[in-house]
């Protein structure tokens with residue numbers, strides 16, 4: 220989309236960039252240009268950006284760490300808002316007795332959406348707070364983790380999220396949503412047309428050594444079973460219900476190490492598609508399609524994508 224000078228000047232105060240290649244903002248290291256790109260540092264800037272985009276009828280795309288995304292080679296039309304700079308100190312509050320009926324040892328942590336999940340997780344390990352050690356090694360932001368209901372080792376974000384502060388993209392109002400109004404399911408939070416701005420987690424005081432041990436044990440498992448040093452977006456497909464895992468099906472279908480140009484099914488974890496350095500989004504999609512067809516042929520199971528494909 221060719222943006223008029225008038226539109227561009229409306230975003231000048233946000234230091235928005237034009238035609239920026241998105242590959243450096245995704246863990247897959249692929250993605251064509253965004254028409255306009257902004258990296259706000261405050262909630263107020265996020266709101267102002269969204270309002271400005273609405274005034275000139277530009278579509279808005281929200282991105283966190285870009286670790287669960289495949290951005291198309293043609294890129295993204297309109298305004299892309301990346302939230303990785305939207306962070307501040309993690310706030311910790313001890314709730315008044317009976318405010319949280321689960322346990323008197325409860326503690327709340329509040330963070331802005333761009334806070335890296337890894338730093339929050341490490342914070343809980345150092346502070347002796349139980350409830351988030353399962354997330355060790357999951358990259359991205361806390362906002363993205365909430366939207367994806369990120370999970371591991373039988374746990375996920377739905378177990379710890381207590382409250383969200385979100386910007387409603389239709390009314391442009393900021394709304395506080397308590398946990399009982401959030402609809403989480405496997406790798407999904409049903410929350411349309413909203414930007415997560417702030418997240419409150421509920422954790423429990425525990426023995427610091429126990430939490431730290433669990434954190435490092437989980438981290439080690441991830442590092443030894445996943446191709447963490449290669450460009451990917453984590454598990455490409457969701458685990459279908461009733462089977463061991465999508466990775467098992469892919470391996471049994473003979474697709475481990477399958478390649479298409481620069482894209483390859485990881486030899487370490489068959490549910491990871493990795494970019495060997497020169498893959499484009501089309502290569503990854505082509506390989507994913509081959510994987511789906513082979514798994515369907517062998518098992519009659521339709522794999523569905525966990526990675527979100529966005530852009531033209």
Ligand SMILES: Cc1cc2nc3c(=O)[nH]c(=O)nc-3n(C[C@H](O)[C@H](O)[C@H](O)COP(=O)(O)OP(=O)(O)OC[C@H]3O[C@@H](n4cnc5c(N)ncnc54)[C@H](O)[C@@H]3O)c2cc1C
Pocket residue numbers: 246280281282283284285286287288302332356357358359360361362363364365366367368369370371413414415416445446447451452453454527
């Ligand atoms: C090596 C590796 C290992 C991984 N391991 C795991 C794992 O064990 N478990 C797991 O669940 N995932 C895993 N992932 C996938 C990914 O890290 C998680 O899904 C992560 O939580 C995504 O966060 P993000 O900030 O990168 O989100 P993004 O990829 O930027 O965005 C994901 C989705 O959320 C939306 N979004 C992001 N932030 C906001 C916001 N503030 N408001 C509204 N919408 C928003 C985006 O529009 C997009 O639709 C892994 C990925 C990699 C690369």
